[in-house]
Amino acid sequence: MKTSSLPVHITFSVDSLMLGDYTITKNNEVINPFKVTGDSEAGDVLARFIHGMVGDTDGSFKIVNLSDIKVEDSNLPAGESLADAVKNGESVNVEITSGSRNYYVEYNPEDNSVKLCVVDGGCQKVTYRQWLVLIYMAADNSLNSFASEDLKEMASVKFNPQVKVIALTDFETGTDQVSESSDTTGDLISQPLSYEVDSGNYQTLKNFVEKYYNLYPAKNVALILWDHGDGWRSRTAAIDDSDSSFLLMFQLRKALTDLQSEGINFSLIGFDECLMGMEEVLYDVKDFANYFVASENEEPGTGWDYRRVFSYLVSSPDSTPEQFGKAVVDAYREAYSSINTDSTLTLALFSKSDVERIANDLNRFYSDLNSNTFPDFQSARSSSQVLCSENDLSCPDLYYVDLYSFASQLSDRYPEAADIVSVINSLYKTVIPGSNGKDLHGISVYFPADTTEANQSGYSCYTAETPVTCTFSSKNNQVRVDGYYNPFAAGTYWDNFLAEYLSME
């Protein structure tokens, strides 16, 4: 096409079905469904519909060849295109023949679904998008500036429709916003919100996921929680200063449970937060995803390297959740391996089965513990690497024990300890030793050595298996939480092990 012939108006059709039209204004312009519809949401539906028309329900077709199908009928009135019908919020039904196969593709604006249905058979939802990555950035606190930095890292990536990234950012200063990768331009576009986001409220997280999960269906969905973190008691999976709220693990679990009841599950859940690489945290979320990424120790303020993470995903949109999780770990290693840090940095990828195996092994420790074996456990505990002990000025008194350092001392006598060592050895992880750092291996567990340490670190809340009014105490202060419970304590015997151990101490 020569420049002099522009602009050119093109109408796209398959047999009698008009898909839409578009005016080309420059040479070599690439046209996609997003340009034809002129907006991201309708373009997404049109793209799904086209994939459905050729029988591709999961985006696995690299080339969509519309010449192989025949449109037999549709419910669209003469002269109305599929793009117009979608933009007008109309239901669409198109009957198709492909070789000897007869099927129809339908769009339901009520639930924004596109389905491929076999005549006299079942229907299957259609998507072409490989990844939807939802990032919940609770930065209404001291991390405000790092949220801006991470958004800049994301914005440096040129996205494609195969990878959709949506970040909800609750800022401390400035206007809260939603940032969305544009399917048309590939840029990350931020839109200010007209209201203050309460990111410490589980309902906010739930609404965020619901909206974009349904709006942009994808083969794989990742949820990344971005904020401060402090492990099992995490009042800080999201902390919001403006609203004086924080999201506790049981509330995060409630949001995920509610979403699951609506059919929403995740391929991967990540914590771009400090101290969340612990068995308790991973156990609490294990039923909602297949893979998890978390840091055992504190993270640098800049957290994950989103430029590297999304550059990888855009170039490899067919990545499995495991491959994506490994890429997050690799990006962290590349970002921080050459800097000098005081404390050891870790980031590890966990599968659901890793988490379950470790939980089962910890349960067996409870069966093992008696007055005869107590010295074994006591000795192992006293020689373990402990994060956030009383004299550690980097964090409050939490008493998180590096699980490898504990289990490896017992592995010659207790098969379950050997199994924990085996699981941890097989984790895909990065450990970047700090100049003043501990010997860490990627995952911790709460383990106060005595009742003094237990009382300093919220032990009474830890053992809450059913909702109670729980008082988190520091040395001289208290925060009361109604309806608190620890899902890990409810689901395992590690709290029983601790109770028994502390009674013997």
Place this chain on the structure above:
Amino acid sequence: MKRLFVLMFLTLLSGCATVNVNGEARVRLFTVSEILKNCTSLSGKEVVVEGTYRGWSCPADCRNPGITRSDVCITDSTGCIYLSGTGGLDPLTDRGKRVRILALVSRKGSVCYLKPEKVDELR
């Protein structure tokens, strides 16, 4: 012993307000703004500062070095400065407490911060 020497040296330098640290010596009490203004010359040196522990609820203009995502800040009547880590206190339940901090003055790029060596609550 090295620490004691530095503290005594600082005492000699100034006739301003002084405090006891560990009952060992009387040292000058710095304000946050003094530390920020003299960050270059104080870098690598120990200071004592008193202020309000703000946890992760820091003024927007307080510059966060991001040593870790858990860094907290303290404020006094002259300004705000970050510590690396939480200072051993709880960023949520200990918010609002008065603290005295013995710390090494440090820099990350252009951001001045404190590396705490001892944090005491003031009653």
